[in-house]
Amino acid sequence: MKALRAVDVRGVWGTVLLPIDDGGAIGWERLAAQVDTLVASGVDGVYAHGTAGEFHALTEDEFDGVNETLATRCEAAGLPFQIGGSHPATPVMMSRIRRAASLEPGAVQVILPDWVPLNDDEVVRFLAGAAEAAGPVPLVLYNPPHAKTQVGPELLARAANGTPSLIGVKMAGGDEDWYTAMTESAGDLSIFVPGHLLATGIARGAHGSYSNVAAMSPRGAVAWYRLMTTDPEDALDLEARIAEFFHRHIAPLQAAGLSNPALDKFLATVGGWADIGTRLRWPASSAPGTAVAPARADAHRLLPELFPA
Numbered sequence: 001m002k003a004l005r006a007v008d009v010r011g012v013w014g015t016v017l018l019p020i021d022d023g024g025a026i027g028w029e030r031l032a033a034q035v036d037t038l039v040a041s042g043v044d045g046v047y048a049h050g051t052a053g054e055f056h057a058l059t060e061d062e063f064d065g066v067n068e069t070l071a072t073r074c075e076a077a078g079l080p081f082q083i084g085g086s087h088p089a090t091p092v093m094m095s096r097i098r099r100a101a102s103l104e105p106g107a108v109q110v111i112l113p114d115w116v117p118l119n120d121d122e123v124v125r126f127l128a129g130a131a132e133a134a135g136p137v138p139l140v141l142y143n144p145p146h147a148k149t150q151v152g153p154e155l156l157a158r159a160a161n162g163t164p165s166l167i168g169v170k171m172a173g174g175d176e177d178w179y180t181a182m183t184e185s186a187g188d189l190s191i192f193v194p195g196h197l198l199a200t201g202i203a204r205g206a207h208g209s210y211s212n213v214a215a216m217s218p219r220g221a222v223a224w225y226r227l228m229t230t231d232p233e234d235a236l237d238l239e240a241r242i243a244e245f246f247h248r249h250i251a252p253l254q255a256a257g258l259s260n261p262a263l264d265k266f267l268a269t270v271g272g273w274a275d276i277g278t279r280l281r282w283p284a285s286s287a288p289g290t291a292v293a294p295a296r297a298d299a300h301r302l303l304p305e306l307f308p309a
Helices: 028-040 060-077 090-101 120-134 153-162 176-186 195-204 212-216 218-230 232-255 260-271 289-302
Strands: 011-015 045-048 081-084 107-110 139-142 166-170 190-192 208-210
Touching: 011 212, 011 218, 028 045, 028 060, 045 060, 060 081, 060 090, 090 107, 090 120, 107 120, 107 166, 120 139, 120 153, 153 166, 153 176, 176 195, 190 208, 195 208, 195 212, 195 218, 195 232, 212 218, 212 260, 218 232, 232 260, 232 289, 260 289
Parallel strands: 011 045, 011 208, 045 081, 081 107, 107 139, 139 166, 166 190
Antiparallel strands: none
C-alpha cells in the first residue's frame, strides 16, 4: 500500500472492533467478515487498534493476526488502511510499530507512552524514535482526552517539525480558538476529530474522523460526510440529532462507568451492520443487551439518514 500524505488523510475512517466469543477468544471469521463489510461500505479507509479496538487487551500474536486480516483485505480492495502500533509499555509499542510498518500500511498510529506524563522534550524525542521504527511509513498521533500527556497546538507544531513523517493527529477537538490555534500552528497536518462532532469540525477546519458514527453505521457516516460538502446546514442539523441520541443512550452508559470500547461496540450492535457483539475483553464491563433495542428504535427514528436502504 502506498504511504499516505497529510492531504490524503481525509473523510470517514472505520475502525476494526473485536468480536469476542463466550470464552474470551477473538472470533476470527466474524472479524474477517466485519472487515469485508467495512471495505464495501464506502469509507475512506479502515484502521485497527484504536481505543475501540482494545489494543491494550491483545496478545502479540493476536495483534499480528488482526493486522494480517486487515492488510490482506484492504490491499485486495485497494482501500487505504492504517494500523495502530500503540501499547502502554514503550518497548512493546516500538516492536508493534516495526511489525505494523512491515505490512506497509498507509500510516501507523501511535499514542504517547502512558504511565507517567512526558515533558515537551520527551514528546518530541519519542515521536522521532517512533518514526525511526516505522521507517518509510508515516505516523499519526492519537492523543485522546484521557492520555496523561496532552499535546497542544504549539507542541504539536514542534513535534511535526522534528518528525517530518508525522502526517496527522486524532484528538477530541475544541472550541473555535482551538481550531484557530491548530490551523495556525499545525495546519499542514491532517486533523481528525470525534465522529459525532464532525460537521462542526469540518466547518472549522478539521479534515475527517476515525469515526464512532461509522461504528454505528459505516454507510451512514459516509453519507453524512458527503452531506457536509453539499449541504452544511443539513449536516449540522443531523449532528444535533446525533447529539440528542447520544444524550439519551450513550451518556447514561458513560455515567454508569462504561469505557469507550464498550460504547463503540454498543453502537455497532445498535447499527447491526456486522456480527460484533457487545462483549469486551476481561475485566472490562460490557453494555447491557437490554439497552440495544430501545437505542436502535431511537436511532432509526431520529437519524434515518444514517441508515440508507
